[in-house]
Amino acid sequence: MNVLIIEDEKALAHELDLFLTNYNYKCEICHDGASASEKIGVNLYDFILIDLGLPDYDGLNLLKETKNNNPDAVCIILTARAEVYDRIKGLDLGADDYLPKPFSLLELHSRMQAIIRRKFGLKQNIVELDGFIINLTERTISYQNNEISSITKKEFDLIAYLILHKNRTLTRTQLSEHIWGSIVNNDYDSNYIDAHIKNIRKKLNVYAQPDWLETVRGLGYKIKINT
DSSP, X not given: XXXXXXXXXXXHHHHHHXXXXXXXXXXXXXXXXXXXXXXXXXXXXXXXXXXXXXXXXXXXXXXXXXXXXXXXXXXXXXXXXXXHHHHHHHHHTTOSEEEESSOOHHHHHHHHHHHHHHHHTOSSSEEEETTEEEETTTTEEEETTEEOTTOOHHHHHHHHHHHHTTXXXXXXXXXXXXXXXXXXXXXXXXXXXXXXHHHHHHHHHTTOOOTTEEEETTXXXXXXXXX
């Protein structure tokens, strides 16, 4: 998932980047509001972490821009401001959560995971699909207590992102943008995403046929989960 970190404290921004990258998020950093505003206007993000105390920009105004340009992004306010008004105003403007500084990076990650579960209607981070157990927290896939260690990091990212959007068809462009951080251009091999799905199916077929991983002809892929 793509994360935009808007934080003028360079040491903290770097720490956030290293920490979240370790959890397989793809991060970009902005140290001022002007550059953040530019990125928000042209790119799509899954998470946007906004420091309210930017040197050149009111963080609340930046939050407004975020909700206008990235309405589906999860926005978490990072603030050293003690005023209740700022926190209430941020939540009223559409922020999904806030963390007062200083905060625990582990708590931030826990809150991000909780928001993901709520947003995508998951009761827990473990999903069972016809005998396959996908643990979104531990990033493992197993079948009848046998862990499938051959699944690569990017292959798991694909499966996890499709699970979050269960029963919804995602195009190759959407999958590429949110997992690789780039859009597959017209000149790129059209089998770019297809090859990864083929490899996933091949590895899972050793244990059982993953009928829940569906190809939607002419559109993309989806994971079917009965609710």
